[in-house]
Structures are given as structure tokens and as C-alpha cells.
Amino acid sequence: STSDPGSRSRSELFYTLNGSSVDSQQQSKSKNQWYIDEVAEDPAKSLPELSPDFEHSSPPPKPPSMNSSSSENRFHSLPENTFHSLPSSLTKMPNTNGSIAHSPLSLSVQSVMGERNSTSVQESPPLPISSGNACGLEVGSLAEVKKNSPIYGVIRWIGQPPGFSDVLAGLELEEKCSGCTDGTFKGRRYFTCARKKALFVKLKSCRPDSRFTSLQPVSNQIERCNSLAFAGYLSKVVEENTPPKMGKKGLKIMTGKKKGIQGYYNSCYLDSTLFSLFAFSTVLDTVLLRPKEKNDVEYYNETQEILRTEIVNPLRIYGYVCATKTMKLRKILEKVDTGSGFTSEEKDPEEFLSVLFHDILRVEPLLKIRSAGQEVQDCDVYQIFVEKTKEIGVPTTQQLLEWSFINSNLKFAEEPSCLIIQMPRFGRDFKLFEKIFPSLELNITDLLEDTPRECRICGGLAMFECRECYDDPDITPGKIKQFCQTCCTQVHLHPKRKNHTYHPVTLPKDLPDRDWRHGCIPSQKMELFAVLCIETNHYVAFVKYGKDDSAWLFFDSMADRD
Template sequence: MMAAGLAAEMDDFLMYFILMEKVPLGSRTVEPGKLCCMSEESYLQRITGDQIPAQSLNVTVLEDNALIEVDVNVVQPLSKRQAALLLAIPNPTERLGCFLERGLLEQAVQAEVGQRVLVEHEQKFYPALIHYVGNFLDNSTLLPPVYFGVELEGEGEGRGQNNGTHKGVAFFKCKKNSGLLLPFNKVIFSGVAPSESVAPPPPQASPLNPVNQGDTVAFFVEDKLKQGLVISSSHQADGYVEVLPEDSASSDLLKIPLDAILKEDIISEDGGTPSRDFKSLSNGALKEEAPVHHLEVDSLVQIQYKEGELAYGTIRWLGNLAYSEDTMVGVELEEEKGCTDGVWQGHRYFSCPPKRGIFVKLKACQPDTRFLSSRECQPKSLETEGYSKDESRRISGKVPPLQGAAAVDILEGDMKGIQGHCNSCYMDAALFSLFSCSSALDCLLFKPSPHPDGEIQRTLREEIVNPLRKHGFVSADSVMMLRHQLMQESQCPSFTTSEKDPEEFLNLIMQRILRADPLLRLQSDGQRVQECYCYQIFIEKQQEMAAPNVQQLLEQSFHHSNLKLVEVPSCFIIQMPRFGKEYKMFSKILPSLELDITDLLLDSPRECVVCGQLAAFECSDCFKDIILSSPGLKQYCTLCCQQVHRHHSRGGHKPLPLKVPSSFLKAQGVKKVPREKLELFAVLSIETSHYVSFVKYGLEKGSWMFFDSMADRCGSENGYNIPRVTLCPEVATYLASPLTDLISQNPREMKGVAKRLFCDAYMYMYRSQKMALYK
């Protein structure tokens, strides 16, 4: 029956998902990381139309064809290509980890035949060339897994398993015992040698003539003999070294296989030219040297470290080294992208942490452009510098939000996040919260702009969100450019100089600039539907609520204003009850990690608070009644409503009938009423007059990070702000504490930055994973 049902769906377009949590199936469980699918037609029937959107989906597990029912919140959608790549990883736990990291998966989706890569084989990494992308298994699964067929090169040659043939079928051709068929998580797609063909010249480097840091070497690229300086020889065990070409004005390191290296001392032994005349071996003259900027010790610089990748650091030493006629510098890098701690060929030139130091030519260094514009970033300069025409820093296309380990790797540290400048923290914190690790409002980035040129949308997408997600950093001038454009559009001259409220910025860009559909649709007492983008909580101060949570505040506010949600929002932005930057109604507000909005929905099935059956009446007069339960929204089935209101204290109450959709009654019968829940993904906080942000970046309870766009400063009046992103797992520790402990907790004694979340929260951001799938 199951197989027949699945076969009937094979002609339909299938939607693929990955399980984020374990799902019970009879006496066993289906592990997280398993892949499943269902037809698009079935999916749309479940979540659209006149019926109430379903809380569960009936999906088929790809690996064993088992049909299971899953909650919509425990699956994440995949493209067919992503699912096929993930299916090649046999271990579900490892597969889920690869999905959460996202970066490698996205690179695998774009990988092509002919691309040079590194592959992991026998606990080592070898250079390789992709010859084949596809399935090689003789199975008839619904979705064939996708593998990469590669040919090992360099030291890896002959260490493979085949010549491109598997079980008598030739999938590609390569040298004997040099072929491998691997899943994508065994392949490194970026940071490897360019795709030019590298032909090894004899004689070659060998274990008897090891290549050392600082050696001058030669190698062939496209039949041209080039020379360079060995910057790192620590990868010889993996079959390659990193070389800085002598004829390059940049510092783009090439990873050259050892068997393609010709050492200078080998040439000399064979009667070749000495090191000072080594450049005469090259076919053609060297390029003209690039102009040297005025750089000195302690200058902040950037280096084109590898193809498409910049490294930032500070010059710690400047001078000359043996085997090089150029002026060299020793740079301490911000990240562990180097190969030394300041030692070159056994001699110490400066000191820095391990793997933070690198020696390069002075002409390969550029002034750190992250700070050049920041020092001159005044509104008038934006009109004269031609920022709108500068396309060099734009990142086009779609870059997915960061999650899990990838978020930590890319975002954590100093000079990470969005750099603050000129009262920009309200915008920095809001943008980081909404876009760094969430796609809740990605519709703003891609929805066709109502403005003919769409320049503001392009700036938001290509100069802020995409660089943040790809490189983990956005310079202050990019945000200032957006502020300048908003100033012109809104005709508000203070947009580039003064601090605004986050909701003012969000309303402007969503409503007036991008004309986005309202996030919220509210109705009060049968009045006209009200549409808005942010919701401000209004309630009366209540002494009994010493430390309320967001759930309680929202229900109090909706009850106070007699409001209902017309539909489930995909993104729910809630402002806390505080007025101005100083006055707070509550000294502490406890975050609700999940926001249950079931009882806040208009004309939606609800549950009787007494017996749990389908409710037929709602009584607003019972809201504060604590006899039955804690204060909150209360609704009853017909029988319970009669019994509850027989009490003399409730004789004056006026219960109102609830409207239950007939489609729900037909579809659900007497089944349990589904709960509509939103998940918290970010919080904006303000202490005095400075906004900061907390973001949930992973599934684990402790996956919280803290962002401050002006955490530190370098220099005084002409200096620049240093943004910082730090992990704050202490937040989860406090969230798990008993309520009595949190109420009595002295804010000054709270560890880390937790106090700023619990005591200074300004705006909470929730999302609906289900609604995000189709809204």
C-alpha cells in the first residue's frame, strides 16, 4: 500500500525536507537528519485553502519508504539538489550537522566538473580534480544520491580506489588507482589552487630535498615558468605548499602540488642561474610593481590572502629578508589564517599568537578599507564620493542566513557584525537581529521594488545583508549610505546624524520604501482590520506581575485592547512596555522562547481551559479570575461554560460565542485542537541610549550570541568603532532557572551580558517556520 501510494505521487513535483528532531514510529524512532518528501499537491492542500493550516505533514522517509506524520516545526525544506547531496552522507547525525553548517552544502550545490578541490582520504587531504557529479549506486531509490567523482593529483596519485569505473560501469576516466567517489562532506571546494593546468617540471622536489618556508621555487602554469616564495610549507604531508608568486602585485597565495615544484637549489646544482637572477627563467617580463602605499609599523592593512578572500591585520615588522629584493613586512592577522608566530627561517622578527603571523611583500598590502571610509563618513561625503556607483563591494545573488557552527565561525569576534558610526546603533542592531541568522524578512530583499531603480533595496541586500552573511562584517559607510538614501527618500535630514527608534526605521523601510505587505493584521470587536509592522504592548501596571514573561504581557495587552490576530504572522515584532529610553514599566521581563498565539487568533479553533475539548464560548470577564488557572485568556466548551458561571461571583459575566470554522469540524472531528506557536529568534535591548542585539543562531538551548556595533573604539576623534559579536550561553542558563530565582536575582550579579536581555529588553522578534514556507 505504501509503495503504491508513493509510486502514484512520483509524477508529481516532490518537496523535500530534513528532520530536525527525532520522530516516534511505532516501537522505534526516526532519527534527526533523515530525509523525507511529499508531493507539492499534498503539501499545498495541508497548509493553504479555506481550511485551517495543518500542524502536521504526512511525509515519506526516503531511505526506507516509511510513511510518518511529523509536526511542521520539526522539518526544514530542502531543494532537490540539496536533498540529493545530503542523501549521499549515510550517517543522519553527520548529515544534519552538514545541513546546519550550510556553507559547504551551498558550495557543493554550485560545484561543477573541471573544478579543482581538496579531498579527504585516508585521514589526509589531497588535491584533486572533479570529473563526475551524480549517482553511481545501482539502487532504484526515489531520489538518487549525488556523489563527486574525483581524480587524485600530486602526492595522492595512485592512492585512490579506481580509475573512474565502479562495478564495471565507467563514470569517468582517470589514471589507475587515482579515482574516488565521495559525498560532498569529504570535499573542500574553496581555498584551493586555481583551475589552471599545472604541469610538473623535472627535476621535482622530493623528501631528500624538502621545501622550506622562505625557499625560492619555480613552477609551470599554462606552459609558463613562474617563480615565487614559499610562505607555508606546513602542508607537505598533504602534498602541497603555499607559494607567493614573484610577479604578483597582490598576495594571492597559490597551493602548488609538491611534484610541480622546482627548487632553486636544484637548479643551481644543475648549472642553472643563482637566486638573484632566478627571475630570468620566466617566459616574459615581470609585471610593473604596484604603487606602495604609505604604510609603516602598526599600520592597519588588508591582504588578498587567497583567491576571493581578504585577511586583515597590523604590520609588526618591516625590512628585508634573504632571497627577496622586495621590502617585506611581518603582519599579525586578526584571525588564525597565518603560518607563524613571528619567526621566519628560525629567526624571530616579531611576536604574535601561533598561526596569526605572515610575511608578505609590502606592495601586497593595502590600507584596511574597513576604516578609511569610517574616518570620513559624514553625510556630505556620501554625496561626493559616488558610493552609489561603487560596485566593488557589492555581493549579488542570494546568501542564506547563518546557522550553527557556520554562524560562530563567520560572525564571532572583533570587527564582526555591523560597524557603528554616528548614532547608528538602532539600525545596526535591528539589521543584525533580522538578517544575520534568520530569513524571516528575506522577502524585503527580493520582492520587486516599487521604485524604478530599487537602489535602497539593492543597498540593503548587496551591501549589508549579503556581506554580513558571507564575510561576517559590514563597514560603517555601507550603513551610512543606506541612511543617506533613506534621508533623501523620507526628506528627513536627521536620518544620517541622529538616533532613531528601531520601529521608526522598520516602518519607514517596510511601509514607505519597499511597500511590503503588513506583517500583522489585527481586528477589534468587529471593527475594520488594522494592518501594521510592529506591535506595541499597552497594559496597566500590575503589582502582582513582578517579572512577567512575553506571553503574559502579550495576552494582557490583547485583552486590554480587545484585539485578535486575523491570521498567523510569519514574523511578529513586539515592543515592550517602556516609554522613551529611560522609563521601564517592569524591572525584568522574562523571554518566552515560544509564543503560543492559539488563543489570540480570530475565528480559530480553541481549547476549553477546563476539560480540553473544543471551546464554544470566550469570557473576557474571566481573564483575571485565578480560581481556575492563572490570569489569562479563558474559553470554555458549552457544558463547562454553564458550570463555571453558576458561581455567584461570575453571575454578571457575559460569555461570547466563538466562531469555529466548519472546515475544522469536518476535518478534525473531536481531535485535539492544534497549537499555533512562534519561536523567538532575536531580541533588541537598550541600556541608557545604546541599542544592542541578542540572536539565536542554532537549535541548542545555549546557541545565543550578543552583538554590539560600538563595543570598542580605536583612536579618539578621528578613530573608528569596533563592532563585536560574542557568544553568550549564560543566557540559556538563566532561562532554565526557576522563576523564584529569576525574580530574586540581583541584576548586577548576573553573569556576562544576561542582565541586558532580562532587564533592558526593548523589542522581541518571533517567527513562524510554517508560515515562512509559503509566505
């Protein structure tokens, strides 16, 4: 059975100090879509019963084709508010067993494009039924249909269409076949593939592909990932350390089919996280270069080598990493006591980063946070906890981070070079906001310890901070309230503020003794470089590839499956 679309809805935002600051840009009023395949219909071919002549059913009316600049790419449309709200997800057809299917052909990266027309073919999820047959075939299996000369393909869908008592399988064929479709059956779409390659037959008429007699059942996913099914999709090993290509050069390398990191068997958590962190950013490249030390685990060098030469460097040069390489990394993750299930189970990015960074590579914690003068706490991901407020319908990342720090009395003990934030939008019970607007730039000046800060009234050097003034709408609403000595006294002369308790701002001990004026106090800002999203158990990412506000890529390691 498929999971509730809201049961695993999560978003993470990645900020870095590297790069120039950007300003929010007003979005287009038109509906945005991210494109991954052209839609055009052929008469549907139906084989619910395998007759000697492979007889056809009556084809449905041919819907209008889409205007498209590409004849190879497939599309999945996003909700209209996706660019402004988190999480975002593709409108995907759920598998009948509720899991992410596995096939050797499964990845694509696309840049954000404008509005396109939609198809009139009705999207139709299958009825819930068993997803396999007596031969062990399931979605993602290599199969053949025998009658005279065999027909070969990959099972893309298993289900029971309306009006049918038998379980059917939708195959994406290796070769085009007259009368086949691009994934529709009797006017309903069940998956998407190239034109004239979709064949629908009874599941019991399918057999495992006899050309791969040595292929193990899909229960052994590691062996299958290294099997002949993946032989044509291997990526290269690159020893030379490679910086990412940015702008148009980076866009050209990364976009299209067979680009990005190939997804396989519940790997989207790892694929999207690695793509977000390394495709266009060098902020964490130090983890690829640190020599092994005495206290490191025995497989430290092996892990670092796979990550550097088989994943990050090939991704930056060729724009492609095959699933065989990431499976090597997943096998190593399972060597850790807390790392079971990394080669097969659904995981979250936090679990992956914890095992990789903390247990294996021993990376210095990305964040150092102090609460109310207590000892510094280390972490790699900051999870935002806030109470919902009716005054703000669609909060920004800036607002949520400030609310969370103020309510918990937190400060950054050190300026982070990379800030990963988990939004308060996941699980059934922790969706406080329908939408969250991702701030392209994050000002963390007022969240840092031992940092000069600007008085909210006069712009001079702030000496005191008042948490109780934060919600006061009369004084720069929505901003952290810190004041110089004079302004603090004047603000708290008001009857409704005279009982407030304010605290001294911590300043650097070596702060120059001078007359601080408005504009003289520097701001510490971070730039958004990736957004990681999940819905219906599938992670995707939006990653920035250039300096412009519009320079964003959409990444889905399972983009060619439905």
C-alpha cells in the same frame, strides 16, 4: 552632557513561525557575561605636559590580570539579571557630549560565554567638559601628537580627570609604545584598547592627522565614511542570494572582531535591527527579491540592491558589513519626506522600519489586528500597553502579550510570520516592570481569529470566551479563559461569575464537524529569534543562531568604543 540612563530604555522582541519550538531552559546560577577584550594592565603613561623627553608619571600598582582564553577580545560585563530582564545594555563609558562617538574601528559580535573574573581597575567616567578643541578634534577623530617624530592614533576619550585642570585626550595609538596602557590613566579606566596603545595627553597638544590632509571635518559624516580612514575596512559585494549559516558554522562566521555590521555615527538603531532580522533568519527575505512594480518609488531597485548585495548577502557569507555600505542605505532613507536625519541623528528601529518597509519597499504589513469586530488595522510592530499588576513581579512576554490583547479586546486577523513586539519598558514614564522574562516560545493560538481553540476545563472545542474570567485565580490562573458549551454553563453558575458577559469564539466556516477531544486541537506557536535592547541611547541585540536554547549571540556595532 550625558542622558539619564533611563531616558531611552527600550526593548523589542522578534518572533518567527519558522523553526522548531523550544522550551524554556533553567539558567545557570553563575553570573553571565558577554566578552569583547582581554583586560591586563601596563604601567600607566601620563603626558599632561608635553616635555621634550615625553616624561612618565608614576605608574599605579599593577592589578591582577584576567584569566582569559582569548588575547584579542575585549569585554564589557552585563548586569547579573540581564539574561532574564529587558532591556539589557553594556556597561559603557558615556561620551562627554552625550552622543555616540564615531570612528572607523567599531564593531564586534560575540557568543554568550560563562563567568569571568573582574578587573580591579576602577571604572571612571570623565567629568563633563567640552568634547572638542580649536582644531575640531573630538572623540573618533584621527589625531597626531608632534614632538620629534609624530605619534598617530584615534581619540577615544576626552575629559578632565580628578585633580587636573586641563582637558586631556586619550588616544589609541597605531603602534605599541613602551609605557603606554590599555586605556587606564592613574589607576582609572577611561576606555579599552590593546596593551601599550593608550596615550593620555593635553587635548591642546593634539592636531589632526597630517597624513589625511584631504580629510573633511567630521561634520560631513557621509564624506568621512567614504574617506581613507575607512579604506582598510571595506566589505564585499555579493550578488548571489545566500541563505544564513546556522549552528556552529554560523557562529564561526559571525563571532570576533571585524564581524557583524560596522557601526558609525549614531547607526546602532539600523545596525542592530538589520542584524536581528537577516543574520540568521530568512523570514523577511521576500523583501529582497520582489521585482519593482509601477507604483514603487524610483529608487526602489537601488535600495533593494544595496540591502541584498551589499548588506545581507555579505553578512551571511563573510560575517561582516562595513559602515560605508550602510551609509548608502541611510542616504536613501533621507530621500523620503519623513526620513530626515537618518545619516546623523539618533533614531529608533520603528522609524527605520517604517521608512524602509512602508515608504520605500512597500512591504506587506507584518501584522493584521482587529479590535472588537472593527476593521483590520495593519502595522509592523506591536507595542504592548498594560496596567501594572502587583501579583506578577517578573512577567513573561507571553503574559504581557495576552494581557495587552485582552485589555484592548484584540485578535490577530491573520497568523503572522514575523511578530515584532515592543515591551512596556521605555522612556522615563513607561517602565512598568523592573524585569521582563523573554519567552523563548510564544503560543498565539488563543489570540487568533477563526482558529479552533481548546476549552480551558475539558480540553474540547471552545465555543465561548470570557474576558471577565481572565483574572479569576480559581480557574487556570494567568490563562485566557475559553470554554465549550457545557463548561461555560457550569463555570458561570457560580455566584461570583453569574453576571459575567461572555462572547462566542469565532471559528473557521469550513471547520470539520466532528467530536473534538483533548489534544486534537493544534497550537500555533512562534519562536523567539532576536531581542533588541537599548540603554543610554545605544542599541544592541541578542540573536539566536541555532536550535539549542543556549545558541545566542550578542551583537554590538560599537563594541570597541567606550
